[in-house]
Amino acid sequence: EVQLVESGGGVVQPGGSLRLSCAASGFTFDDYAMHWVRQAPGKGLEWVSLISGDGGSTYYADSVKGRFTISRDNSKNSLYLQMNSLRTEDTALYYCAKQSFSSRGMDVWGQGTTVTVSS
Amino acid sequence: SYELTQPPSVSVSPGQTARITCSGDALPKQYAYWYQQKPGQAPVLVIYKDSERPSGIPERFSGSSSGTTVTLTISGVQAEDEADYYCQSADSSGTWEVFGGGTKLTVL
Numbered sequence: 001e002v003q004l005v006e007s008g009g010g011v012v013q014p015g016g017s018l019r020l021s022c023a024a025s026g027f028t029f030d031d032y033a034m035h036w037v038r039q040a041p042g043k044g045l046e047w048v049s050l051i052s053g054d055g056g057s058t059y060y061a062d063s064v065k066g067r068f069t070i071s072r073d074n075s076k077n078s079l080y081l082q083m084n085s086l087r088t089e090d091t092a093l094y095y096c097a098k099q100s101f102s103s104r105g106m107d108v109w110g111q112g113t114t115v116t117v118s119s
Numbered sequence: 120s121y122e123l124t125q126p127p128s129v130s131v132s133p134g135q136t137a138r139i140t141c142s143g144d145a146l147p148k149q150y151a152y153w154y155q156q157k158p159g160q161a162p163v164l165v166i167y168k169d170s171e172r173p174s175g176i177p178e179r180f181s182g183s184s185s186g187t188t189v190t191l192t193i194s195g196v197q198a199e200d201e202a203d204y205y206c207q208s209a210d211s212s213g214t215w216e217v218f219g220g221g222t223k224l225t226v227l
Binding site: 046100 | 171173215217
């Protein structure tokens, strides 16, 4: 079964840091690009970041560029999101999602991990 | 920054056809994708590459594209289709992904 399981969320003060993880199983992890997508409470989906299958290419939304870093360890079938200089507006449910092999669509999603930035 | 525009809400009666639009300047160049999200659940891809349907998605879900607008059509709407629907595409350079603001589909 193809599965993504996020972890690492929690409560952090503004200016703090947090590292999210996403454990993948059931597919050949390094064949697929991976995304992070977030959803603030009661709001819509917001794309955060994308990393290529080999980890050589990364892309970020303007709202997180320079503060967040996406990475992956293909030997561990794991995706990461290092979040620094956190702001209250980063409070959200963070999903990792697998990109489809033949398109930019995200065909598998985890259940998400919650990040709360509050003093 | 690039934006995709969706209507906030659409309402239909069971058995009718629901149409949800998504507009963006780069849509003639970039494919669109549609996701269904029910309360407390992760999104599910229901349409990819404007009009393709993933395996396991009911045939009543279809997609189309015309110029700067793409449309998700749900024929013969059922109560279980009540959900939020999001379109997704890329900016004209293909660098960034963008989601529309979402449309809440209410089945009356």
